[in-house]
Amino acid sequence: MSTPAISVSSIRYSYGKQLAVDGISFDVSPGEIFGFLGPNGAGKSTTIKMLTGQLIPQDGSITILGMPVLGHNRDVHKRMGVCFEEKNLYLQMSAVENLKFFAGLHGIKDPDIKGLLQQVDLWNRAKDRVSSYSKGMRQRLMMARALINDPEVLFLDEPTDGLDPVSAKAIRDIIQKRASQGAAVLLTTHDMNEADKLSDRVAFINEGKFYAIDTPEHLKLLHGKRSATVRVKQGDEITELRIPLDEDVSGEGLKQAVGSGEVLTIHTEEATLEDIFIAMTGRGLQ
Ligand code: ATP
Numbered sequence: 445m446s447t448p449a450i451s452v453s454s455i456r457y458s459y460g461k462q463l464a465v466d467g468i469s470f471d472v473s474p475g476e477i478f479g480f481l482g483p484n485g486a487g488k489s490t491t492i493k494m495l496t497g498q499l500i501p502q503d504g505s506i507t508i509l510g511m512p513v514l515g516h517n518r519d520v521h522k523r524m525g526v527c528f529e530e531k532n533l534y535l536q537m538s539a540v541e542n543l544k545f546f547a548g549l550h551g552i553k554d555p556d557i558k559g560l561l562q563q564v565d566l567w568n569r570a571k572d573r574v575s576s577y578s579k580g581m582r583q584r585l586m587m588a589r590a591l592i593n594d595p596e597v598l599f600l601d602e603p604t605d606g607l608d609p610v611s612a613k614a615i616r617d618i619i620q621k622r623a624s625q626g627a628a629v630l631l632t633t634h635d636m637n638e639a640d641k642l643s644d645r646v647a648f649i650n651e652g653k654f655y656a657i658d659t660p661e662h663l664k665l666l667h668g669k670r671s672a673t674v675r676v677k678q679g680d681e682i683t684e685l686r687i688p689l690d691e692d693v694s695g696e697g698l699k700q701a702v703g704s705g706e707v708l709t710i711h712t713e714e715a716t717l718e719d720i721f722i723a724m725t726g727r728g729l730q
Pocket of ligand 1: 459463485486487
């Protein structure tokens with residue numbers, strides 16, 4: 445096992461009386477994509493803020509690249525990339541000007557701005573003001589910004605939230621490429637497909653606590669229940685019946701469904717991460 449790039453032990457944070465993060469612990473290895481999956485208010489952003497030095501944990505400890513983090517740590521910051529909300533961009537400046545500005549903040553003398561903008565497919569709009577960009581384009585620029593210092597650790601808060609499928613895929617490809625080059629990636633999402641597609645391991649978070657940390661495959665294998673959806677025509681009505689497949693009564697249930705009318709389609713489905721999340725936490729992701 446390699447030394448973790450991110451190591452978190454029992455961190456806690458409350459906003460006044462509102463407990464947001466309740467003693468969570470985890471490690472992320474170099475090259476690993478670690479997904480935080482949880483609904484609104486679960487504590488994802490608060491955790492990322494503690495990891496990136498915007499908030500100081502009230503308890504517990506964080507180590508990034510072997511260095512302790514308690515609030516802002518310049519040596520750690522130089523080696524991390526952060527992608528939060530698009531509001532961190534300067535709208536009156538172009539993409540090139542934004543990236544030059546952020547490179548300057550990091551003390552990077554000769555940033556490969558063309559290479560970065562090509563990577564996020566914005567080179568053809570590089571000189572346009574960011575105020576004329578779509579949400580997806582701004583998000584891609586944020587990603588380029590997060591990569592400007594060639595970070596060993598990447599923190600991404602809902603990186604594809606609200607994006608069209610093409611922009612979302614572009615962002616996912618970049619994340620996977622960076623991880624394959626050795627970066628440790630921590631991302632938050634409330635989208636189970638995103639967590640499933642991207643993460644090597646996923647942590648289920650709800651009310652500031654972890655309910656599971658595992659690979660998506662293992663979670664589905666351990667807790668997932670398969671089901672069959674049978675669409676039948678009964679007279680003029682079309683009905684959809686969902687039959688669980690891993691129960692003693694499954695055979696009988698299927699027989700009844702198939703016999704209840706003219707069968708139009710039968711599909712089998714694996715449990716989704718959301719099904720398992722609901723089973724474990726008692727609440728959904730939306
Ligand atoms: P979202 O997906 O909506 O961003 P999240 O999982 O990132 O949710 P957090 O933003 O970390 O969740 O919020 C965790 C808890 O802390 C919630 O109960 C939230 O209301 C509360 N909280 C977050 N920020 C503040 C704040 N600045 N002041 C008071 N309470 C806050």
